[in-house]
Amino acid sequence: MIRSKTPAEGLLRPIGEWYVAYTCFGAAILTFMAYEYMFLSKSLSYFSTAVFSFIGIVYFTEGNSLANYQRNIRRLRYYEISPSNVAFNPSYVALGRGFRWLPIHTQRLRDTFKSHNKEYVVDGSLYTAVRHFCIQNQYTPFLKHLVSFLEKDSPLNPFRPLPDIGGNPAIHGIEPKEKDFLWRYDERVGHTGIFGQSRVGKTRAAELIISSDIRAGAKKLRSNINDGNVVIVIDPKGDGELLRRCVIECIEAGRLDDFYMFHLGFPEYSCDYNPVADYQKITEVAGRSTNQVAGEGNSAAFKEFAWRFANICSQAMEAVGEEVSYETLSHYISNPEDVTERYLDKILHVEDPDWRQTVNEIAAEIDDRAASFKDRTKYVIAMIHFSKDLLSARSDNILRHLVGMLEYNKSYYDKIVASFLPFLDKMTTGKASRLLNPSIKPTPGKKRLRWRDVISRRGVVYIGLDALTDPVVAVAVASAALSDLISVSGEIYKTGSNFDEPTFKKHKSKLNKKWQGNVPILLHLDEFNELITGDEIIQLLNKAGGAGLIAQVYSQTLKDIEAKIGSSAKAAQIIGNLQNLIMMRVAEESTAELLVSKLPMVEIESNTGVSGTKDSGDLFSGQTDNQDRLTTKEDHMLRASDIMALPKGQAFFLKNGGEVWKVRFPMFAKDRLKLPVEVEAMAKEMKSKYHTSDGWAERL
Ligand SMILES: Nc1ncnc2c1ncn2[C@@H]1O[C@H](COP(=O)(O)OP(=O)(O)O)[C@@H](O)[C@H]1O
Ligand SMILES: [Mg+2]
Known part of the structure; x- marks a missing residue:
């Protein structure tokens, strides 16, 4: 009431309203109890009491809200919320609490930085002394109980410690009227980037969105206008809590049957996944299996060769009906004669099943010099001759290319593929190799991850990459898995089908108009900056939207993305594809600028007191002058330094092209559900292994 009448809010000042309130309450008591002494009639006393009480209450409430505000900014x-409070609702994600950031909030925040407002921002000396006392005496035996009381986070404790979230609490505290923040699903269609330095709560925020997403696709909610969804979580480092959350939410949502857990660090519990087995065009296989081969500078040519040989082998494998895997590729690239033999078997099995005999006859006629010149066996050279004869009579591209591969001198050939084989070795040895090459020896009863199945079953997928153990395999699998996903979603884009249940298309949903015909695929990529290595991520963000794919990417800095992708233009393309921006505390100005640069300038007021005296020379007169001048100046709606001072679990949220919200995310309280013993054991082991080594991918 009083505030709204003044041009500037003036929230940081002594609370004068309380003096008025207490005086009014005093007067109300007096007029009620002692009206005779004031020469008032009884009815007039009641009236005065009512009036004084009313004014007292108005001022008291006003004073209270001011006190609240002043407490809040400190x-x-x-x-914290209970996980059971997450809604089962496909239309929104409840992303904590917040408020829309307006120029008034910039004004209030800037006011806290003024030097005369220091006492409202900095802790009092008594509070600081008590906190120091607690730190110094936490191990003093006879003070144990006192210290533990003073450390309690209870309203009864006036000296309770601040929550361990660091940062500047005023950034959120300047709006005491925060509300639940609901993020509508249709606002997520344009992908979302979540930026924040290490340990500021990106993964906890991811947990919140993921729980909501898994519940949004709960079986009990499915109908012909809500066809469920697919949730995919890629967790490079292995955050045990994230895995626990996925499993718990799948249990809550009745989706455990459709839950796929693929974890390179825990092959015994993981499902199988062959990232190169499924494709729309066979050339994709070569791309996926060579994208981790270094391709800069001199290596570019070798990468080209690797791609070409992988392509030839995979084409031949497709023709003979053999499943492509890293294992088979590795074998056939090292021994191209084997794949040629299989291919000849395939094409000649009707017309000339005894072709080997002809080859042996040719081999017998080859002299030793020719064989040693090529560094190949006589049999292989004979096979080349035999194939060439065949090719003169028929045109067969695959065979022609296979012969081309065999015609290289063996030692020269080995040199060309030398950069490729170590990578393939990595994918075919170690404890994860059985998972990645399931066709060799499939384990009975083990689930197999295939995107097509996942989509048609409305699955939930958790991919743990165990990147702290082996970053090369982690990044290769992530990149191949994403390419695989892009290829499947590309198919959806082209055909507009979601593989099954076409009834979905016939119904119109008011809320989810943009998704008609496609099941939403909600992808969460944690540690995104470490995962990007190639163009697949650009393709994913550019094209896959049409297939209902909605990506949430969590990253530390913008620079990392640039460094990883090797070009600022490509990085800009990635960023340009992120319509929503959630900016948590970042360590680097250029990342903060991503948000700052998108916001307008606002006018900030400041009050200057001017006072002066004028001596007219007369002994008895003079002039004094006192003025308050309200000046305004332009300032950024937010500065990079504000973003760099955010407490943990808080963020600025830019959505809808320019609307900026200040939000804070809750932490989950303890779960009421018990997890299966093996999941609990896995989560525990993951936690013990987890460390925040930033830039693990530098070991690549
Ligand atoms: N909303 C929150 N409120 C309070 N503390 C939080 C919040 N979010 C995260 N934290 C704290 O930050 C720590 C790191 O969070 P995490 O999500 O693992 O960070 P990041 O993924 O960004 O490295 C958590 O263990 C927790 O102590
Ligand atoms: Mg994290």
């Missing part, structure tokens, strides 16, 4: 309560 400390924000720890924010």
Whole structure:
């Protein structure tokens, strides 16, 4: 009431309203109890009491909200919700609490930085002394109980410690009227980038969105206008809590049957996945299996060769009906004669099943010099001659290319593929190799991850890459898995089908108009900056939207993305594809600028007191002058330094092309559900292994 009448809010000042309130309450008591002494009639006393009480209450409430505000900018309560409170609703994600950031908030925030407002921002000396006392005496035996009381986070404790979230609490505290923040599903269609330095709560925020997503696709909610969804979580480092969350939510949502857990660090519990087995065009296989071969500078030519040989082998494998895997590729690239033999078997099995005999006859006529010149066996050279004869009578591209491969001198050939084989070795040895090459020896009863099945079953997929153990395999699998996903979603884009249940298309949903015909695929890529190595991510963000794919990418800095992708233009393309921006505390100005640069300038007011005296020379008169001048100046709606000072679990959220919200995410309280013993054991082991080594991918 009083605030709204003044041009500037003036929220950081002594609370004068309380003096008025207490005086009014005093007067109300007096007029009620002692009206005779004031020469008032009884009815007039009641009236005065009512009037004084009313004014007292108005001022008291006003004073209270001011006190609340002043407390709020110094400390924000720890924010926790019970996991059971996450809604089962496909139309929105409840992303914590927040408010829309307006110029008034910039004004209030700037006011806290003024030097005369220091006492409202900095802790009092008594509070600081008590906190120091607790730190110094936490092991002093006879003070144990006192210290533990002073450390309690309870309203009864006036000296309770601030929540361990760091940062500047005023950034959120300047709006005491925060509300639940609901993020509508249709606003997510344009992909979302979540930026934040290490340990500021990106993965916890991911947990919140993922729980909501898994529940949004709960079986009990499915109908002909809500066809469920597919949730994919890629977790490079292996955050045990994230895995636990996925499993718990699948249990809650009745989706455990459709849950796929693929974890390179835990092959015994993981499902199988062959990232090169499924494709729309066979050339994709070569791309996926060579994208991790270094391709800069001199290596570019070798990468080209690797691609070509992988392509020839995979084409031949497709023709003979053999499943492509890293294992088979590795074998056939090292021994191209084997794949040629299989191919000849395939094409000649009717017309000339005894072709080997002819080859042996040719081999017998080859002299030793020719064989040693090629560094190949006589049999292989004979096979080349035999194939060439065949080719003179028929045109067969695959055979022609296979012969081309065999015609290289063996030692020269080995040199060309030398850069490729170590990578393939990595994918075919170690404890994860059985998972990645399931066709060799499939384990009975083991689930197999195939995107097509996942999509048609509306699955939930958790991919743990165990990147702290082996970054090369981690990045290769991530990149191949994403390419595989792009290829499947490309197919959806072209045909507009979601592989099954076409009834979905016939119905119109008011809320989810954009998704008609496609099941939403909600992809969460944690540690995104470490995962990007090639163009697949650009393709994913550019094209896959049409297939209902909605990506949430979590990354530390913008520079990392640039460094990884090797070009600022490509990085800009990636960023340009992120319509929503959630900016948590970042360590680097250029990342903060991503948000700052998108916001307008606002006018900030400041009050200057001017006072002066004028001596007219007369002994008895003079002039004094006192003015308050309200000046305005332009300032950024947010500065990079504000973003760099955010507490943990808080963010600025830019959506709808320019609307900026200030939000804070809750932490989940303890779960009521018990997890299967093996999941609990896995999560525990993951936690013990987990460390925040930034830039693990530098070991690549
Ligand atoms: N909303 C929150 N409120 C309070 N503390 C939080 C919140 N989010 C995260 N934290 C704290 O930050 C720590 C790191 O969070 P995490 O999500 O693992 O960070 P990141 O993924 O960004 O490295 C958590 O263990 C927790 O202590
Ligand atoms: Mg994390």
